[in-house]
Amino acid sequence: MTDELLARAVALDEADPLAPFRERFLPAPIVSYLDGNSLGRPLKATAELMDDFVRDQWGGRLIRGWTDGWLEWPLTLGDRLGELALGAAAGQIVVADSTTVLLYKLARAAVDARPGRRKVVLDTDNFPTDRYVLEGIAAERGLTLTWITADPDTGIHPEQVADAVDEDTALVLFSHVAYRSGWLADVPEINRIAHEAGALTLWDLCHSAGSVPVRLDDWGVDLAVGCSYKYLNGGPGAPAFAYLRHELQDSLRQPIQGWMGHRAAFEMGHGHEPAPGIRALLSGTPPILAMVPMHANLDMLAEAGIEAVRTKSLLLTGFVLDLADEWLAPLDVEVASPRDPARRGGHVTLRRPGFEQLLEPLWESGVIPDYRRPDGLRIGPAPLSTSFAEVYQGLELLRDHAGKHR
């Protein structure tokens, strides 16, 4: 059986149309990188672009760089991301800040646009920053949070949302891909339910962007945020993105009114007047230096295509499930992610009490998975940088260590 699995890994790599993209990443002194869902790997082109940017654009153009093009980057990169990965027509996405800050801006704008409604619906298993930001907004605005208890092995279901929303709900907030289980929420159906109650919807796309195709416009999403350092390989602390549907851009006002979101930033005038359109989501000077890698990453995504990325992602996670069933189930390791490909995001969570102790020996063996309390190891093979052989080797070493530390 083990020979058969190895042969499968080899055959899958041979048939993989995205295999050549692996060569584009900087080599790393590791055996198996299984944490693409937490921090994507850098491209060779990114190292070159950063160096060129510092020397030629920053060093050469100096302050003129702003009017050469930097001022447009938050919007042009947003449009490109929308086109390549998020299903959003131009003029609805900005790149800026961090996910946390953009989440605050959008959620505050949304609840203020539904005056008189006192409820926000969210789930207990959402990423901590989402829960914390909404707790803060609820305290600021005197709102009540209605918590849906998400099934930790799957996620939120439309029926739960239908039970939770009513005419007092201002906003619902969920993640498209659950950060723990990898569950893919039914975005269009949940939007339909929320809209029927008159609420706005805000989706966190951190674990989808660059991994699972998103159709923001078609799915009727009102607002969305996400980061660019996971499957988009933007680098540690790379800026986030925010989507605000066209129809809402005149009526929603975000609370951090800085000069860069002003109608005429360089007039330095008295009183804040928001810029027209999506630019109003900006606050201060955009992190241009941290946006440099995104150019290389979006070029790569344009070449590879998000649908091909998703196809390989499902093959990778499917292979993880097969290896786990064969090698890890006998060691009492449970799969805590959906088996149905239609409901599975880009990673698989494996669970066993005491998994924390495996992290160090695994790192020493050159295998880098992701650990999530209390007992989950997340296996997140990024499709553009990970081979099937690498997944095989990583899980083989995981099996060996899991057998030793029982």
Ligand SMILES: *Cc1c(COP(=O)(O)O)cnc(C)c1O
């Ligand atoms: C990674 C992640 C974040 C991170 O937010 P930052 O502000 O970038 O730290 C937020 N939400 C989800 C669902 C995530 O997976």
